[in-house]
Amino acid sequence: MPGGADYRRVMETRELRYFIAVAEELHFGRAARRLGMAQPPLSRAIGRLERRLGATLLQRTSRSVALTEAGAVLLREGRAALEAIEAAERRTRRVALAATGHARVVLVTKAGASSELLAELLDAHAAEPGAATVDVLLCGIGEQGRLLRDGRADVALLHRPYDVMAGLDTEDLRTEGQVLVLPAGHPLTSRPHVRLAEATELPGLPGPRWPGPDGRYPDGPGPEVHDQAQLFQLIALGRTSAVLPDSCRSQLHGDLAAVPVLDAPAVTTVIAWPPHSRSAAVAGLVRTATRL
Known part of the structure; x- marks a missing residue:
């Protein structure tokens, strides 16, 4: 035949x-x-x-x-x-589970990032009638897009201009300035603000090295950093400093200080999902996020 x-x-x-x-x-x-x-x-x-x-x-x-x-x-x-076949299998299982009345959404975000916004989103969504259960998946720097594409996550919190968003649908949630995070007691902590050139060229505090899309770290004198918790520990030890979104202040302890960076680019937190998603549970979470 x-x-x-x-x-x-x-x-x-x-x-x-x-x-x-x-x-x-x-x-x-x-x-x-x-x-x-x-x-x-x-x-x-x-x-x-x-x-x-x-x-x-x-x-x-x-x-x-x-x-x-x-x-x-x-x-x-x-x-x-x-990868596409495995992603289809994972998404199909979640849709089948939703049909039984147990809808779940997997939201991925960088560990330690947008923690206040994430808490607000989860609380607001849980208050919605018939809201799906949201499972939070914490990941390393730059991993959210891959986890969305391979089906292990349904939706992600990303940060423009740092995260790659090509091929994803997005909605902007919040835009903020950036601050320089330093060890407490550093001379710059007495300043009302700094310039980006100063913040990125501090003697004795080389910038951290984040992994690229391939998982490899660029060459340089700064320490390799996997996530924000590790970064804060290294800053407190006087090994590095970093320019981060202003919202990170809520996570700083007494051994760290933040100084506004006047000319740093604004950071926008966005919620992102695969463009082919037809999940009502994902749509409900996105609606809640855009109302915040």
């Missing part, structure tokens, strides 16, 4: 998982152990995939395995495809 022939030309998710394991390990034995299978059937499966695609995906010798150009394309596209 023509339909049967077409079906045989379609890659299965199982084959993609096999190929990605080999492409990441560049070793059939390690990939087989990772997948919990024997090596011969894994090798045969990759061979069938190459024949079906009409492309050599891996260059094999007795000593090494290397990706071809076609293999690199399939690795990149295959990862994206599997």
